[in-house]
Amino acid sequence: MGKLKIIIPAVVVLLFLGLSSIFVVDERERVLVLQFGQIKQVKSEPGLSFKIPFIQEVVRYDARILSLDTETIEVTPSDDRRLIVDAFTRYRIRDVVQFRQxxxxxxxRTAEDRLSSILNAQIREVLGADQVTSNTILSEERRNLMTRIRDNAQASAEGLGLEVVDVRLKKTNLPDQNLExxxxxxxxxxxxEAADEIARGNEAAQRVRALADRTVTETISDAEREAQVVRGEADAERNRIxxxxxxxxxxxxxxxxxxxxYQRALRGGNSSMVMTPDSEFFEYLRSGEAPQTQ
Structure with a gap:
């Protein structure tokens, strides 16, 4: 009975020490085994691993691609039109040893703070460079600018053991006062532009009206000339008859x-005509015969 009292605690202690020395490495992780703050092992293969209990500790880092939204900053391109820029980046821990150091x-958290500062500096540098205007940032050249920001940020982030996979500009807006x-x-x-179009329309309308008025005048003139010719021909025919x-x-x-x-003179109306009864005008009314011609 006394031996059992000694064996059971010993087994428990050994079991506890054994479990404390075992840890599992996930395929999505990179693991560092530290001893008194110094890196002793780097575990990247998934599966069971061992460490010295109470002396060594395990620090885990995510091996997947991570996302970081940067703070909204204000940049001034070469055309002096200020822009409010909001960006994000995709990154991953490339070297866990260098990252830890x-x-x-x-x-x-510390790495993202430093990476955010690097990105903001590179955004200001690239978007504020010569020959980069606000129109360039808002055009198809935007992709090339994001590539330049990514490459520059990668060069600065290598010392952190990070790999900058991608950088995207989410929003590039004007400040409210500039927007108004x-x-x-x-x-x-x-x-x-509308006033110019209206002026050009009025000018075209004036030309059309002037052309129409000239056409009407010419048509009326031609018609009157033809009418005069017809009337002259009719008068000539009448005189011939x-x-x-x-x-x-x-x-x-x-x-x-x-x-x-007689018909024209004696037509009813308010007009009055006074003449003597023996006037030659009434010659046919008095005699009923045609007057003798001389």
Missing amino acids: AVGVGGV ATFARMRAERDR YAEAYGADTEFFAFYRSLEA
Whole structure:
């Protein structure tokens, strides 16, 4: 019975020490085994591993690609139009030993703070370079600019044991006060373009109206000229007919013309005509015969 009292605690202690010396490495992790702060082992293969209990400790780092959103910063391109830039990066721990030596016990949080500072500096440097305007940043050249930021950030982040996989500019907006000024300028430009279009439209309308008025005038003039020609030809034909009629029977022609005169003179109305009864005008009314021609 006394031996059992000694064996059972010993077994428990040994079991505890055995379990404390075993740890599991996940395939998504990189593991460092530290002894008094010094790196003794680097475990990257998944499976069971061993350490010295109470003397050695295990520090785990994520081996997957991680994401970091940077703080919103203000940059000024070469055209002096300020932009509010919001970016993010994808990165991973490339060398866990170098990473541990660079950031110490601060781990990922310290590394992300330093990486964020590197990215902000590179964003300001690339977007504020000569020949980089706000229009360039908002155009298809944006991809090339992001590549330059990534490459520059990678060069600076190598000392941290990090690999910068990608950098993306999420938003590149104008500040609120600049945005209002830009909108006002855009509205003014659109108003000017509209006024130019209206002016050109009015000018075209004036040309069309002038052409139409000239066409109407020419058409009326041609019509009046043709009408004068037709009236002249008709008058000539009428005079020819009168002349033929007069030559055929002069007395009947004189009688017919007198009747026309009576018709025009004796037409009803408010007009009055005073003449003597023996006037030659009433020659046919008095005698009923045609007057003798001299």
